[in-house]
Amino acid sequence: MTFFICTTCAxxxxxxxxxPESCPVCSDPRQYVPAAGQRWTTLEEIRRDHTTEVAPQGDLIGIGPRGGPGIGQRALLVPWGETNLLWDCVALLDEQTAVEIERRGGLGGIAISHPHFYSTMVEWAHRFDCPIHLPRTDAEWIMRPDPAIRLWDGDRLDLGHGVSLHRLGGHFPGSSVLVQEHGSDGRGTLLSGDLPLPAQDRRWVSFMWSYPNMIPLPDHEVRRIADVLAEISFETLHSAFWGDPVTDASEVVARSARRYCAALERVGAG
Ligand SMILES: [Zn+2]
Ligand SMILES: [Zn+2]
Incomplete structure (x- = not known):
């Protein structure tokens, strides 16, 4: 018996x-099946062919494989009381990385923004004997069910130690962000996954329903998401990808939502 991993979404x-016959995550229009067709791998194969990069991302630690399956995301290690939370997830969990995380206080839990980053979450949960917090609204996208998975309801989950999850919806019904109240010198840090996603210059963000197929969200959804984020205080925003965070991020999100809605209005889509 084998725990197969989809090479495209990990x-x-x-x-x-x-x-499996196909990967439901990649067959969905929010992802894609490569032109060459569906391919599969295993964690053993990924461990053999790739290594992990562990590097600072602002005042957090980023963890991501060098190449290999997945969308290119990296996870973030978020201080949480005596231990850490893993925000988002990557397929490659190797022993060296696990030891590095243990040296920094281990993992007390895992939370993931949306199904594109579920990857090998169960392997991580077993390695660190910790729960995975996922919104019940996205439960249909769990491809490897496990007792470590705890489904949360509603729009907010308080995890304690100044860390909370907030359901934004939009990209997926359960698409969520993590808020670290004590982050950014107490001004607050927002971890967004891919919604909102920083633009190249880090002075703007955008809001998409499907990134690979470039299908935007309707303006009323973007207004609603911006209204939810306006109630939260944060200075810095990290997406799920390596790179500089967005600073003055509350203001960036608010003005980006206005620019986005104005652009849709101009093309008559609003
Ligand atoms: Zn897939
Ligand atoms: Zn996504």
Missing amino acids: VQFDDRDRP
Whole structure:
């Protein structure tokens, strides 16, 4: 029996003797199946062919594989009481990385912004004997069910130690952000996954329903998401990808939402 991993989205499936017929995550219009067709790998193969980069991202620690399956995301290690939370997830969990995380206080829990980053979350949960917090609204996208998965309801989950999850919806019904109240010298840090996603110059963000297929969200959804984020105080925004964070991020999100809605109005889509 094998826990197959989709090479494109890096989501791991429950154990079976042959690969799944297709990957529901990649067959969905918010992802894609490569022109060359669906391919599968395993965690053992990824461990053999790739290594992990662990590097500072602002006042947090980024963890991501060098190459390999997935959308190119990296996870973030968020201080949480005596231990850490892992925000978002990557497929490659190797022993060296696990030891590095243990040296920094281990993992007390895992939270993930949306199904594109579920990857090998269950492997991480087993390694660190910790729960995975996922919104119940996205439960259909769990390809490897496990008792470590705890489904949360509603629009907000308080995890304690100044860390909370907020459901924004939009990209997926359960798309969520993590807020670290004590981050950025007490001015607050927002971890967004891919919604909102920083633009190249870090002075703007955008809001998409499908990134690979470039399908935007309707303006009323972007207004609603901006209204939710306006109630939260944060100075810095990190997405799920390596790079500089957005600073003055509350203001950047608010003005980006206004620019986005004005642009849709101009093309008559608003
Ligand atoms: Zn996939
Ligand atoms: Zn996504």
